[in-house]
Amino acid sequence: MKKSTTAASRLADALAIVLGTDGIPLRLRAWDGTEAGPEDAPVVVFRSRRALRRMLWSPGQLGLSRAYVAGEIDAPGDIFAAFAALSSAGKFAEPGPFRPPTPAEVYALIRTAVRLGALGPNPAPPPEEARVGRYGRRHSKGRDAAAISHHYDVGNDFYALVLGPSMAYSCAVWESKETGLDAAQAAKLDLVCRKLGLKPGMRVLDVGCGWGSFALHAAQHYGVDVVGVTLSVEQAALARKRAADAGLTDRVDIRVQDYRDVDDGPYDAISSIGMSEHVGREQIGHYASRLQDLLRPGGRLLNHAISWNAGATAPDPDSFIPRYVFPDGEMLSLTDMVAALETAGLEVLDVEALRRHYALTLRAWVRNLEEHWDEAVRLAGVGRARVWRLYMAASALGFEAGITGVNQVLVQRPGGEEPPLRRTAWI
Template sequence: MADAASRLTTLAEDLLGVELPVRIRAWDGSEAGPPGAPVLVVRHRRALRRLVWRPGELGLVRAWVAGELDVEGDLYDALDRLAGLVWERGAGSPGAVRAARAVRAAQALRAVRDPRLHAAARSLLRLAGPWPPPPPPVEEVRRRTGPLHTRRRDRAAISHHYDVGNDFYGLILGPSMVYSCAYWDEEDGTLEEAQSAKLDLICAKLALAEGDRLLDVGCGWGSMAVHAARDYGARVVGVTLSTEQAAYARKRVAGEGLTDLVEIRVQDYRDVRDGPYDAISSIGMAEHVGRVRFQEYADHLYALLGPGGRLLNHQISRRPEKNEAAYHVDEFIDRYVFPDGELAPVGRTTAALEDAGFEVRDVEAIREHYALTLRRWVANLEAGRSEAERLTSPGRVRVWHLYMAACAVAFERNRIGVNQVLAVRTPGDGASGMPLRPRTWNERRER
C-alpha cells in the first residue's frame, strides 16, 4: 500500500487514457499529480470499492456523500477539471465508458483486448480491497417502480427534495426564500435585491394589474404570491405539493396581511380547475413535470387561462443531443437531489407550448444569472455549514454542496441553461395585448 496516490494516479490515467487534471491525496498521506492543482482527497479505500462497483458518476457521488472523497482547494475549479473525465453531453465520456467496461470485465474475470487496460483494471480491484461494496449513503433515494409522474410518485419526489426543513432552506436561500434563478443588475449586488428584481421582471412580463387573477404553479415558500399581491394588487392562488412549503407560505401571507388576496393550496397543478386566470407563473417547477407529461402540462395551463391570458414559464434547460433517444438523466441529480426530474432543450419547451395553442412571444436566456445565484447559495451554505448539518445531516449538506457547486459550473460552461418563456393565449381576433416594442420590462421595473 506504499505510495497509494502514485499507484492510484497511474491506474486512473491508464484506464481513462488521459492525464489526471487534479492531484490525488490517498488515505496513506501520499500525494501525486500536477503541482498547484486542486487536490482530490481519497480518505478511505471504500471510495475505490464504490467506484469499481459503480464506475463513473454514481460511484464518485456515493463516495463524496459518505465523506470518503473530498476536495482541497477551489471546488469549482476541481469540478470543472473533472467534469470532462466522467461526463460528456448527457452521457459518460469515452474515457469513463472505456474504464467502466474494463473494470466490469475484470470483476467478471473476463479479459480485455488491451493488455494494459486489463492490467490496470485488475490492479484497481486489488487496490480497492475486499468485497462486498459498501451500501449507498442513506440520503440516496431508493429505486422507484411504476409509471413516471403519477400524482403519488410526484408527491413523494417533491417531499424528498423540499420537505427537509424550512430553516435549512432559509439558511441557503436567505430572507427572500426564493429557490430559482435571481436576476442581477450587477454581480456585486445582494441576493435579496436580485431575487426581488426577478419577481418584478416576471410581474412586468405578465403585465399584472390590480385585481388580476394569478395562478402560481409550484409556489414554493410563497415569495411570488406575496410579491404579486402586495406590490401589484393581484389575487393569487399558489399551489405546491410540499406541506412544509405551504405551511411557511401561509404564515408568510398572514404576516403580510394578504390573506384576502392570496390562497395557498397543497394541490397538484393537474387538479386546479377553477379558471379562468388572467396570468400563470411557473417558476422552476416545469423541471419536475417530465417529458411524458409536458404536453399535458402545457395543455392544462392553456385551458386555465382566459383569452389574452399570459404564461411565464421559467425553466432550466439542457443542450439538445444529436440522438435524443439516447439521452440519460443525470444519476446524481436523480438519486440524490430531484428524483424523476428531467431537463429539456428550450426548443422542445416552446414547441409543446405552441402545440397547446399558445403564441410564444418572448424567450430570454439568463443562464449566467443562475451561476451567480448558485455561487451565493453555496457561500451561504459554507458560512452556515455547522448549523446546516445540525438541521439535516452531514450527508445531506454534502449533497447540496456538490449539487449547487456543480450546477454553477454547468451554467458557466453552457452545459445547461435557464430561460423565461412568455406565451399568450391569443384570442381569435389576434389581439395578443402585447406592446409593439415588448422588451420594456426593465423600464416598467424602474418606475
C-alpha cells in the first residue's frame, strides 16, 4: 500500500475514517494545492487546516458542516453532486444518529492532525449555529419563539431572493419538471383552497402563515376572511404590508401569536402549511386537539408537513439541520401524524404524497440563491448564505432518496355537512 505523504492524501485518509469507508467518493484539494481521490469525482476543497481540526473534535456531519459554513471547506462545482457523493458513503448513508469512530480511528485521526499541523483546541462554532437548544424547556412558548426567530428572522429581502415573488416557503406542486417555481407555488396554494372547500364568507385560520402567501391567495380568489398567525415578527410585518398593497386589510388579519393562544374560534377551515414540523413529538397530540377545538363541526383542516420516511430511527438531533436551520424541529412519520389527527377526533378525508415535488422546489430555491449569491451575502452574510445553500441542497437529496417525504393530510371535524363522495371536488 502506498504511503500517504501529501496533505491531500492524508486528508483523504482522515475523511475515509470519518465516513467509515476504504476510500473516498470525492476529489480532495488541500490548502497547499495537492489533490487526492478519484479524478472524475466531484471536487471538494479544504482551504484550511482548521477544517481537519473540526473533523477531529466532531468526527461526523457536524464537524464537516461547521467547516463548510465557516468557509474552510468548499464545493466549487456542482454542490448536489458533491453532497450526493458524501451522503451515499459509509456512515453518512445510514439514517439516525451518527456512529462515532472507534478509539483506534480517533488515534488515526489525531496522528493525521499532528502530521498536518492541525492539532489544537476545538474551534468555536460559526456564529450562525443556533444557541436556542441550550435554554428553556423544549417546545415551551418562549423557546419555540426563539427557534422560529433563528430561522425566519434573517431578513425578508434575503428570503425574497431565494423564494421568488410568491414568498411561499413550502413544497410547491409541479405539473411537470418544466413548470416554473411561481406557477408551481400558485398551484399549491390553490390546491389547498380547493381541498378545504373554501367559499365566500368563510372564516379561515392559517397556522404558521409565513409571509401571508396562502392568506392573500385565499382572500383574493375565494372571498374568505383569513386570520394568519406566526411567531416571526419580520414575517408578520411583510405579510401585513402585502395585504395592504393588495387592498385586503379588511379580509386578512396577521398576528404575531402562538397557535396555542388562538381563542377566537370557531373557524370554518384551518390551513397548516409547513408549520407542524416545529411542534414537536411531545406536543403533536395537543396541536391536533387544539386545532380540532378551533374548527366548527364539519370544518376541514389541511396539514401539510414534512415526514421522516427512514423507519423507526429518528434523525440525529446533533446534526447540521437541527443545529443550524431548524432548532428543535422534529419530523414525524406519516403514520404518527395521521394517528395524532385521528386521536383528536378528526376524520381523514384524503392523503397526498408530494415527496418528488419538494425536491424540485428545493432545487429551484438553490438556483435562485446561486444566481443571486453576491446579493444574498450582502443581505445575510456569507455564513448564513452558506447555511442555506447546504441545507437546501442536502434536503433536496433527502427527498430524492426517499429519506424524507412531504404529505398533505386533509381531515374534517365530524358534524355539519358531509364531505364529497369523491376527490373530484379538489383534484
